[in-house]
Amino acid sequence: MQTRRDLLARSAALAALLAAGAAAPARAQSGGWNQAAFETKSVDESLKALGLAKPVESKDIVFTAPDIAENGAVVPIGVSTALPGVKRIAFLVEKNPTTLAGVFEFTDAVETSVKTRIKMGQTSNVLAVAITGDGKVLYAQKEVKVTLGGCGG
Amino acid sequence: MSDPMRIRAQVQGSGAVVRVLMSHDMETGLRKDAAGRPVPAWHIRDLSVTLNGAALLRARWGPSLSRNPYLQFGLKDAAGGDVIGVDWTDTRGARRHDETVIG
Numbered sequence: 001m002q003t004r005r006d007l008l009a010r011s012a013a014l015a016a017l018l019a020a021g022a023a024a025p026a027r028a029q030s031g032g033w034n035q036a037a038f039e040t041k042s043v044d045e046s047l048k049a050l051g052l053a054k055p056v057e058s059k060d061i062v063f064t065a066p067d068i069a070e071n072g073a074v075v076p077i078g079v080s081t082a083l084p085g086v087k088r089i090a091f092l093v094e095k096n097p098t099t100l101a102g103v104f105e106f107t108d109a110v111e112t113s114v115k116t117r118i119k120m121g122q123t124s125n126v127l128a129v130a131i132t133g134d135g136k137v138l139y140a141q142k143e144v145k146v147t148l149g150g151c152g153g
Numbered sequence: 154m155s156d157p158m159r160i161r162a163q164v165q166g167s168g169a170v171v172r173v174l175m176s177h178d179m180e181t182g183l184r185k186d187a188a189g190r191p192v193p194a195w196h197i198r199d200l201s202v203t204l205n206g207a208a209l210l211r212a213r214w215g216p217s218l219s220r221n222p223y224l225q226f227g228l229k230d231a232a233g234g235d236v237i238g239v240d241w242t243d244t245r246g247a248r249r250h251d252e253t254v255i256g
Contacts, residue, residue: 033198038215074219093217097183101217110209111168111227117219119181 038100043092043127046100047137050090055129058083058138063128065142072120072146079128080113083138088131089114095124120146160253162228162237169231169255171202173224173239181216195244197222203238204228231255 037049047055061081069075079089089112091101101118112130120126127141156176162169175197182194200212210226235255242248 033213038198038213076223078225091217096217097181098215098217100215102212102214105211105213107209109204109207109229111229113227114210115223115225117223119179119217119219 037103038098040099041097043094043099046090046092047129050100050103052129052131052137053135055127055137055139058130058140061128061130061138061140063126063140063142065126065144068145068147069120070147072122072148074117075120075126075144075146076115076117077126077128078113078115079130079140080111081130083112083130083132085132085134085136086112086130087133090129090131091116091118092127092129093118093120093124094127096121120144122146155247155249158239158241158249158251160237160239160251162231162235162253162255164231164233164255165227167230169228169235171224171226171228171237173202175222175224175241175249177221177241177243179216179218179220179222197241197243199242200224201240202226203240204231205236206238209237 034049037046040046040049060083061079064078066075077091088103088105090103092099093101104114106112123145125141125143127139129137129139131137159174162171177197178195179197180192180195184192186192194216196216197214200214201208202210233255236252237255238250238252240248240250
């Protein structure tokens, strides 16, 4: 038998569900969130999960990172490139528990240049991979020595 | 609700430089708490930046971004008074929106 009480409980649950749905604008539905890519454990796997070809090293990507990072929890990195047509830049840390740190997508209104801070578990190569609109994949890399790891522990 | 982002946008030449400091723990999912239980991953995974409402830049992040993530980038064309908006969504579905006026 259906009591008034569980009817109320059910409609409350439904209302909460509707509210949650309404609060999510379509734009923020994180369409295209690539969970698989963020779980990869090597550079090759990451590139494959992102659907990218084997990258070619390029001198036109200016990648800045410290030679030695005393604190692996906060490693400042930056990349900028004057190459035309770069639409995306991905950061990969070769020896982190998960390789892919992040992917940035640029529109024509911004310079293809970004600075951020990442965590590193141990000394590793860090790659900045630039992807152009016509599918060229280029990269620059640098080894960062880490004195104190920043990935839990 | 998390703390507001700190956004600074300054005109530089014909463009502008935008700096954003977010407030988020960015748990990797690898850390253990005092009782030895793993702390589940919890991080910002989607970030979008707009100029007067038009898309500028989008980022997808894993847990390897530092706690309280920082982002700096440059705008090609901007004028004082334009509005920069930043939105993020984390892995628990929490979101935050903040704006600033380019100065």
